[in-house]
Amino acid sequence: QDNRISIWSAGDLGNAGLSGDYHGEPHLLCDIQHNGDVMDMQFLDQERIVVASSTGTVTIFRHHQNNQTLSANHRWEKAHYHVDQDTSCGGAACTGVVCNNPEIVTVGEDGRINLFRADQKDAVRTIANADSSTLHAVTFLRTTEILTVNSIGQLKIWDLRQQRNEPSQIFSLAGDRVPLHCVDRHPNQQHIVATGGQDGMLSIWDIRQGTMPVSLLNAHEAEMWEVHFHPSDPDHLFTCSEDGSLWHWDTSANVSEKPSFLHQGGRSTAYLSHSTINQSVVSAWLSNDPTKDRMEITNLIPNQTLSVNSLDVLGPCLVYGTDAEAIYVNRQLFA
């Protein structure tokens, strides 16, 4: 198998034509061989990328921008492994990685959580057997707390300051314990968490209250692989799935209704009563009133065929990759 980590240039904004569009295709800048499937990756800083492999290895690659090359900077072999008497090298896939420079947290099929620091050779902390099932994804809740999701439908909060190897809180779905595959936290309001499940359902959780999700939204027809809040515009959420679709969830219409005393009618009073809870603007994600929910959901892929495995969004750019071995870049997301 020949797997590679590649860096692409999606076009230089300086070359934009009169209409402001850049019609060039992304072109490859550099790439490097990678051992095993790339399960997850994230930028650690401007130059370094942390990559999780299906062999259980976690690698930091450095992108040298002066000569456009990639090199392996640091590697933690056997970050994830199964303890098996029969096989000598029971590597377990590392399924998720999240960074908060210089800390790196990884989770894997072995149910292990590792905390690394970019400059240290060994793991700072390892919680072995943190979960009896596979941990599918991890994200930071606060600088010292992480969220994990697993294949028996549980969302767990772990406090890394504490030495005990137990989660500080466990949330689970009501009904069937459908595996959860992805998790993301609202960029500004840290109590709002979104997860995606194997049945394609999007769940929004308020972790301040209750152990069950606030809303369940029937979304895709197959596994939801990734969910992302837009980092600077969190009224927008993006999900991609095995069924080949990528959905853009837009609740910005709701929030534009600012409370106004001059506004006549029952609507504004209903809105004001919401706002008597500590915030002046309640996030549209938590409101589950169907008559007021004006959430626009659009499928961004016109002819879907194979699974969309991964996506990322920054500013006006959206990039996603499919099983048809194609990468798509949309540079005018909100046009």
Add this chain to the structure above:
Amino acid sequence: DTVPPQVVPGADPSTRQLCFAWGPAEVLVCETLFGRAGGSHSRAGAAAQALTGSVAGTGEGAPSSSRVFVVRRDQDIYIQTLRKLFNESHGIFMGLQRSEEELAGKSRKAQLVQVSKNYRSVIRACMEDMHQAAVSTRDPALQGQYSTQVSILSAMELIWNLCEILFVEAAVAGPLLLRLLDWVRLHVCDVDSMVREVLSSESPSKHKLFWNVVDVFVLQGRMDEARHLLSKEASANPTSMNMYKILDDLMKKMPVPGLGNTQTLTELELKWQHWHEECQRYLQDGTFASNPHMESICKILLGDEDAILEKKELMTTWYHFLVTRLLYSHPTVKPLELRFYAQSSMDLFLGGESSPEPLDMILMAAFEFEMHQVIKECSIVLSNWWFVAHLTDLLDHCKLLQSHNLYFGSNMREFLLLEYASGLFSHHSLWQLGVDYFDHCPEYGRVYLELHIERIPLSTEQKALKVLRICEQRQMHEQVRSICKIMAMKALRNNRLGSALSWSIRAKDAAFATLISDRFLKDYCERGCFSDLDLIDNLGPSMLLSDRLTFLGKYREFHRLYGEKRFPEAARLLLTLMTAHIAPCSFWMTLLTDALPLLEQKEVIFSAEQTYELMRCLEDLTAGNPDKQKFQDDDVETTKVEMLRLALARNLARVIVKEGSVEGS
């Protein structure tokens, strides 16, 4: 029909005994000792030795390790640059299958032509990439390989283009010639560099290849460009101005079929006849006698075969010759007439010096409108089923292939698609494309898919999930069960009980859930406490998947209730577990022992009814045991039973008193 023998490099039957096994798309060849050391080894043993690569010592010579070879038939799918071809064409294929069948007539045809053009542009894009790779690589072997691939792709595009003109678009007399001209101009590019050289030179008319380029333009029917060059010559050489004017005029007036229906064929033929006669007159008058180049051009315009044949090197191929001939002698050629001209053109061009190559035979078959022959020849020549599978599918959509069934039941289109998709399945990543191809093979697609999908190596859970999703969408329940069992077994072996449970829930596999629960219960009995509480405490509705699992959940709940000191509820639960027969018989003793502390509490917990029930359970347990001898020998067991009987009796006594007094007061 002989298949050329393939040599496996490194496998030498003269030094080592070889054995082999067939796989779905590969052959496994391994060196064994079977039959060597006097046949004393069993075959299984020898094979096992070979496969594990153990050092084999024989009496014959020095010990050496054995090797295993994997022989793959289809090498092409592993070429990196061709992956784009496979992926993009998959997208076009799916689009075609899903396209509206209701569109009839012209719009459907236009749609099919567009699909054909899409396929061709994918081939050309791939050719570009391959060419780039060939230019940029430094390894001569790789360079050779890439260059070969480029020429193969170019040939494929040539054939496809011709098929598009003749079959998909089914161009009629008139436009047919124009399409063929375009085809030739696009594909005969050996002369391009010469053309560029002359055009970019300072005074083209002085260039030694000037007349060659003019001839090329005339042969390809590029009149405007030829006239443009001639004008340069005329301005440089005023003495031939007269001749040039006449020739220019002739070339300008030449009637060609138009794309639109502005004139009928008969009109065109009349005009053309008129023009032809005019050219004839000028030639016979000797107008061009002083300039042999111009004279030869005039002869070409008249369709003189010998004159055209003189320019063999400029045409390079017999099909170029064919089209030039047609342009200047039969511009209104009908599609069905092509075969005659094609055959004679090839004979004249090759002239007995060289024999036709496979590509020539394929093109000839196309000109003869023998579609099946085209497909057959291509299948033989090409190393990969990609081309024939997609072309046949397109032709089938054009309703051009009669469904003549091959002797094993499926039609040609399905056969080729099955072969192509099977080839894809041996690739670790392209198998996903193969699934869609199987879906569109109505007769055998499903069976093939069922067989292939179970053999995909499941290295990560994510891959297993993708395979499972494919099976579930097609209601392939057997495969779902089988894959989930494999994954669950793997998880169990790695002690990931939660994962194992999650897989059995997905497959709704009650038997496996029972297995997992037994594992948990075994762990509990050995260690006295539960492992993976986060799983057992949060089973939810999945608890109902199997009785054993329900028992596990409820038993854990009992422990929790006991821990929270909610004794009456705990007692009730415990009793239900036994009386409702949810608990396995082997566990009853443990449950009764768990009841002991409840019986010994200061406060009476079990009611009389419940105590009678417990006693009955105990008696069932001890009476039901056939081997009373063994039971009595085990001191611990007998003590337990004794203690239980005592506790039960005491509890009964207390509860009768309590219940009696409550009722009394």
